[in-house]
Amino acid sequence: MENAPRPASREELNRFLTEHEGVDPRRLVPLPFPYEDWEDAPIPELSEDKRSRIEVGPDGVAAAQIKVPADDEERDRRVAAFLEGLAKLFTKENNWTFLQPLMLSMENCVKCQTCAEACPIYTGSGRMEAYRPTFRAEVLRKIVNRYLKPGGRILPGLRGNDVELSWDVLVSLAELSYRCTLCRRCAQTCPVGVDNALITREIRKLFSQELGIAMPELHETGTIKQLTVGSSTGLNPAGLADIMEFAEEDIQEKTGLDITMPFDVEGAEYLVMHNAGEFLSWPENLQAFAIILELAGVSWTLSSELVGYDSVNYGLFYDDVQYSRIALKHYEVARKLGVRKMMVGECGHAHKALMPIADRLIPEQLRVRTESCLVVLEDIVVNEKILLDPSRNDFPVTLHDPCNITRSMGIVEPQRKILRKIAPRFREMEPHGVHNYCCGGGSGFAICQSMNFPDWRTRVSGRLKFRQILEAFSDCIEPETPKYVCAPCSNCKGQMRDLLNYYEAWDRCGILYGGLVELIVNAMVDVREGFVEWEMH
Amino acid sequence: MTSTLVLPWVALVLVVFVAGSIWRAWRYARAPMHLRWDLYPVAHEPAPRRDHGGSYLEEREWWTRPRERSLLGEAVFMAEEILFLKGVRANNRRLWWGSFPFHWGLYLLVLTTVGIFLGVAGWRLPLDSGLLSLGALTGGGLVLAGSVILLVLRSTDPKLRPYTAPVDRLNLLFLALFGALCVGVAVRYGLGHVVTVLSGVLRGHEVRVGRLLAAQMAVGGLFLMYMPFTRMVHFFAKYFTYHDVRWDDTPMEPGSPLADRLAAALNYGVDWSAGHVRTGKTWAEVATTLPDEEKGGKA
Numbered sequence: 001m002e003n004a005p006r007p008a009s010r011e012e013l014n015r016f017l018t019e020h021e022g023v024d025p026r027r028l029v030p031l032p033f034p035y036e037d038w039e040d041a042p043i044p045e046l047s048e049d050k051r052s053r054i055e056v057g058p059d060g061v062a063a064a065q066i067k068v069p070a071d072d073e074e075r076d077r078r079v080a081a082f083l084e085g086l087a088k089l090f091t092k093e094n095n096w097t098f099l100q101p102l103m104l105s106m107e108n109c110v111k112c113q114t115c116a117e118a119c120p121i122y123t124g125s126g127r128m129e130a131y132r133p134t135f136r137a138e139v140l141r142k143i144v145n146r147y148l149k150p151g152g153r154i155l156p157g158l159r160g161n162d163v164e165l166s167w168d169v170l171v172s173l174a175e176l177s178y179r180c181t182l183c184r185r186c187a188q189t190c191p192v193g194v195d196n197a198l199i200t201r202e203i204r205k206l207f208s209q210e211l212g213i214a215m216p217e218l219h220e221t222g223t224i225k226q227l228t229v230g231s232s233t234g235l236n237p238a239g240l241a242d243i244m245e246f247a248e249e250d251i252q253e254k255t256g257l258d259i260t261m262p263f264d265v266e267g268a269e270y271l272v273m274h275n276a277g278e279f280l281s282w283p284e285n286l287q288a289f290a291i292i293l294e295l296a297g298v299s300w301t302l303s304s305e306l307v308g309y310d311s312v313n314y315g316l317f318y319d320d321v322q323y324s325r326i327a328l329k330h331y332e333v334a335r336k337l338g339v340r341k342m343m344v345g346e347c348g349h350a351h352k353a354l355m356p357i358a359d360r361l362i363p364e365q366l367r368v369r370t371e372s373c374l375v376v377l378e379d380i381v382v383n384e385k386i387l388l389d390p391s392r393n394d395f396p397v398t399l400h401d402p403c404n405i406t407r408s409m410g411i412v413e414p415q416r417k418i419l420r421k422i423a424p425r426f427r428e429m430e431p432h433g434v435h436n437y438c439c440g441g442g443s444g445f446a447i448c449q450s451m452n453f454p455d456w457r458t459r460v461s462g463r464l465k466f467r468q469i470l471e472a473f474s475d476c477i478e479p480e481t482p483k484y485v486c487a488p489c490s491n492c493k494g495q496m497r498d499l500l501n502y503y504e505a506w507d508r509c510g511i512l513y514g515g516l517v518e519l520i521v522n523a524m525v526d527v528r529e530g531f532v533e534w535e536m537h
Numbered sequence: 538m539t540s541t542l543v544l545p546w547v548a549l550v551l552v553v554f555v556a557g558s559i560w561r562a563w564r565y566a567r568a569p570m571h572l573r574w575d576l577y578p579v580a581h582e583p584a585p586r587r588d589h590g591g592s593y594l595e596e597r598e599w600w601t602r603p604r605e606r607s608l609l610g611e612a613v614f615m616a617e618e619i620l621f622l623k624g625v626r627a628n629n630r631r632l633w634w635g636s637f638p639f640h641w642g643l644y645l646l647v648l649t650t651v652g653i654f655l656g657v658a659g660w661r662l663p664l665d666s667g668l669l670s671l672g673a674l675t676g677g678g679l680v681l682a683g684s685v686i687l688l689v690l691r692s693t694d695p696k697l698r699p700y701t702a703p704v705d706r707l708n709l710l711f712l713a714l715f716g717a718l719c720v721g722v723a724v725r726y727g728l729g730h731v732v733t734v735l736s737g738v739l740r741g742h743e744v745r746v747g748r749l750l751a752a753q754m755a756v757g758g759l760f761l762m763y764m765p766f767t768r769m770v771h772f773f774a775k776y777f778t779y780h781d782v783r784w785d786d787t788p789m790e791p792g793s794p795l796a797d798r799l800a801a802a803l804n805y806g807v808d809w810s811a812g813h814v815r816t817g818k819t820w821a822e823v824a825t826t827l828p829d830e831e832k833g834g835k836a
Contacts, residue, residue, distance in 0.1 A: 006695045013699035081810065092569045093805040096820075100568035101782045108774045111700040112636075114629040129699075138700060160702025187576055191624040192771045193778025198574065209809040224813070227827055320572075321807070321814050324824035355594065356573040359789050360799060361824075367791075369600050379597050410577040410592025410786075434577045434590030 003027065004128040010162060016129045017139060018168045022060045023456065027126025029463050032470050034477065034508055043455045054451065057175025058130050062451040064174050064207070064215050075167035078211060082170055083147055085210025089202060090148070097320045102202050105194045106141055109134065115186035115196060120437045121179060124463035131460075133186040133196040136176040139163055140203055174213055177203040178453075181442030181461060182317065183403040188435070201443075204318040214318050218444045222314040223322035227329070231276040231310035232447075240309055243279045244302075251287045255527045259294050264337060265301035271339040272300050272373075273311035273330065273354065275347035275490035277447075282493060285346060288517035288531070292377065295526055296385040301339065308333030311350035316357065317444040327358045334368040342370040346515045348402030348442075348489035356409060372405070374488065377520065378414035381421050387525035390422050395482050397423040397519065398472040400465070400496070401436035402489035410434070415488060415516060422523045423486075429468040437464045439487065441495025457495070458502035466499050469511060479510040482534050488516040497537070506536040540737065540744040543754070547735075550758035557765025558773065565777045569805075570798040576783040580614035581606040592786060600788065611784070618775075632697075635690055639683020639712075645676030646719060649728065656732035657739060666729030673728055677719025684713035708767070715760055718753035725749050 004027050007013040025040035045051075045060055055066040069075045088094040089102065115133045116122055122131045129135060146152040146161035156162050163169060180200045187195040208214040216222075226232045235243070244261040251259050262268070272293070278285045293300045303309050307329040315323025334342050344351045355370050380386055399419060405411050412433045419426045429436070439446070440462025448454065473483050485500075487493050496513035505511040512534060522531040578590035583605045586595065593599045617623040622640060626633045649672035656669070688709040691701040722731065726747060737744035746754075764770065789795050803821040810816060815823050 007699040008695070010699050010702065085810070088809060094807060094809060096569040096802040096805055097572045098574070100565060100571045100777070101574050103568060104565060104774060104778045104782065108768050108771045108778065110768055110771060111697070111705075112625070112629060112632055113696045113700065114625060114632070116696065117628065134700065158703045160704060162702075184576055187783075189624060189628040191618070191622065191628075192775055193783055195574070195576070195778075195782070209811050209814055212811040212813070219813075321809070321823055324820070325827065328824050356575055356786070360570065360572045360795070362789075363799065363803070364791050364796060369598075371598070372594060375595060375597050375599075406590070407577055408575060409594055410575070410579060410582070410586075410590055411594050412577075412589050412591050413586075414595055 004126045006127075007129055010160070013129070014163055016135075017058060017163070017172045018166075020056075020058055020060055021128070021130070023125055023128065023460055025459065027128075028459060029124045029126065029467065031463075031467055031503075032474065035470065035503070038503070040459050043459060044452050046452060050451070055171045055175070057179065058172045059128070059175075059179070059456070061175070061179075061453060061456045063178035063445075063448060063453045064213055065451065066171055066174060066213055069167065079165055079167055079170060081211055082206070083165070085206045086144065087148060088210065089206050090144075095202075095320075098198065098202060101195060101198050105137070105196070105199050106144060108192050109137065109141070109194045109196075110192060111138070112191070114191060115189050115194075118185045118189045119180075120183070120185065120440070120464040121181070121461050125460045130172075130176060131179055133180070136173060136180070136203065137196045137199040139169070139173055139176075140199060143169075173203060174207050177201075177207070178215055178445075179461075181403070181438045181440065181445055183438035183442050184407055185403075185435070185438070188407070201318070205320060208319040209321060215444060215448055217448045217450070218314045218318050219322070222312075222444070222447070223319065223326060226307060226310060226312060226314075227322075227325060230306035232312050232314065233276045233280055233310070235276050235279060235310070237304050237306070237309075240279070240304060243283070247279075247283055247287050247290070250283065251291060254287075254531065255291060255521075257291060257294075257527065259290050261290060262301045263304050265299075267338050267340075268301040269299035269340045270301070270343040270371075270376075271308075271334045271337055271341075271368075272302055272343050272345060273347075273350060274302070274309070274345040275312050275350055276310035277312070277490045277494065278345070278347075281497075282490070282515065282537075284518055284531070284533075285490075285515045288515070288521040289345060289373070291521050291524070291527060292380060292386060292517060295524070296380045298376070298380075300343070301337065303333050303337060305333050305336075311344060311347055311354065313350060313353035314444055314447075316349050316353045323353065323357070324361060327353060327361055328366065330354060331358065331362050331366040331368060335366050339368065342368055343373050343376055344370065345373050346488040346490065346517065348404035349491060351402075351411070352404040352408050372409075372411050372414070374405070374411055374414040374418075374516070377517065378417050381418045381520060386520075388422055388520075388523045389525050390424050390523055392523045392529060393423045393519055394425065395484060396425045396427065396473055396476050397484045397486055398427055398429050398469065399432065400429070400439060400469075400485055400487040400489075400492055401432055401434075402487070402492050403436065403438050403442055405489065406436060407434045415486075418516065418520065419486065422520055423484075427472055429472045437468055439465050439489075439492040439495040440499065441491050444491075446491040446494035446498070454498065458498055462495055462499045465495075466503055466505075469505075470509070473509065473511065477509050479506075479508060481510055483509070483511045484519065484532070485511060485513040486516055486519060487513055500536065512536065540734065540742070540746055543735070543738045543746060546754065546758055550761050553762040554765060557762070558770065561765050561770050562773055562777075565774065565781070569802055570795060571782075573785065574782050575786045579784045579786055580611045580779075581608065581784060582610065583607045584610070631694070632687075632690060635683050635686030637683070638679040639687060642676045642679025642681070642683055642716060645672050646680065649673045649676055653728065653732055653735065657735045659736075666727060666732065669728035669732070670723045673719050673723035677716045677721075677723065680716030681713050681720065682716075684709045684716060688713065708769070711756070711760060715753070715756045718749065718756055721749050722753045
């Protein structure tokens, strides 16, 4: 495979920032059997009409959907606003949340490029320069050094501060901040401890908190909707009640069990926090949780309060203010219910948002202890609090590790102990655990369904994950053998759905995806056989 | 060069280097508490959890369990990084061939400098001047070789070249020159002579300082004074990136210093300008109230 063109010099590197170069499908990382002859169509260009209204990144892709400014005056105003925001990013008042990590990463990168090969987007794309982990960080660094630091404009060429700020540069920077899934694989390899994913998130944050520019699926129809309606899915409490009623009927029909979804049970041991996306797209996940917890005799409840029934917190991906509002709301709900603990369901970013990140945000009066569902499920399965028949799961299973749960939280073994107990044909992907590849839908990408971003996401950011899945099942790749990719994370499942559909993986290889609890219930003796339904959804 | 300049020069270099390094480290150390940003594996997790990159969050009711931290785990990780540049070796072998000798050269020169100061202080050194000379010769040689390799790589490697500014090349040239001068001093005078010169200067004697030694001291001094203001401070910045960010997994406990720092941070004023933020309030106010936009009105 031929790599994408590389800049020969610093001057040429800067041209990569504003000159458009689309993804060349011929340079995407090759896939193994039966995809040797698979041909990807180019990522479609936006129509002239859209291009007249929406800015695109240097790769021709639009994620942030930045409106084209009306005139030069507006452009200049936005550039000035960016510089004001940039200065705020380095003040403790405005950015105490990440000031120290940001300073450390901005000031100590030695530009050794050790991180580049760790990035699934950079390598998956055929090493497109604009996707290199250091590329966008270096642009920001040059702008900071030139425009914020005293004497920054003295000998800028000699010192490498050679990016001249313009609206086009800002558009590229904003768009490129949405070409990194914040998986932090690059940071693991940095010998100095620099974190380019953190810098990327800070770029998103600066655009959001100062200029109001963010991926609409994260902001308008994400955090704003969640805080207003109760869920980023648009699900309100009345709709929730309908879904739960349906879930109870569905459980009865599928399993023969009579289970009532517990709501607002004061003093329960656990408030279970689900990603509301599960309710609409994968109701079997919600149902499986209910079956396991009920049969294991766990005291649990769901909340019907606004925001309390949706563990999603997209603020984690782009905006500290929105993140804080939602995190506080989650803890307020739990505290008000008087539950002993919160349990985070199968959602990677909710794990990180509700556990380590919230740990340094929630004041004492709102604190509730929080556990991962994986740890609770491990206890239930490994200590045989439910009856299991692993032979019901006698098909190949592999595990996708959500980055937020493994790399950012160190929860690696509980899910494996469960799978070793219930899935006799479990096999690992390589690499896995804390060294896994992102699904390609991380940091909000999986929910972005507009413009040409989904085309980019399936072809580029999810490419290495799909290759890993094929390699994990290489010994049984024929479509006659049904295979299961276990992805215990809602966003990852969203990406899996799109990836497997794009690559026609069910028809060509018999590969299906789903969560962990569905597999557990599929093996439960007290449940009618066949909980996992072998059809693409 | 007359010896009368030596003492003020060494003093100036030490003051600037130490003050600059303290200033830089102080900026990092006094930064406000930040939200957690752990990255696994974390070296102080006890084995076997550390081996798979696990954390205490893998435990049921983790807050009820005693927190175990393996200082040995951290020490082994740091030793492998410092002595072998393990991360670079594993992930960027080509660069490691330049970086490894370069860093070892610097370590040897630091050790040799310590030996010189001990000698000047009148210690009967376990290492005689011959060994000190060997340290300067080997250290200088490795710095020279490493700098040249890195310079070549940064000028020719298509991955590195576009990210290398002229100042980066100048830094490497400067270090190569310093390495060469260290070799020159070791060969021309021997390090016993350096100890004698510095001892004489300290006792107020007029001592002749050869040109090569004077040049070495000038270049080395300039480098040391310049270093704290560059990214070359990663030798201590790395402490913060690891201990204060990647490995900072300390959970908040009621009444802890962290809780006090959080309370202070929540009172900081916010003046981000986007409509949804509500500028002019404290963090606590902003986080607990919704802007008009989210109440259905206009931001």
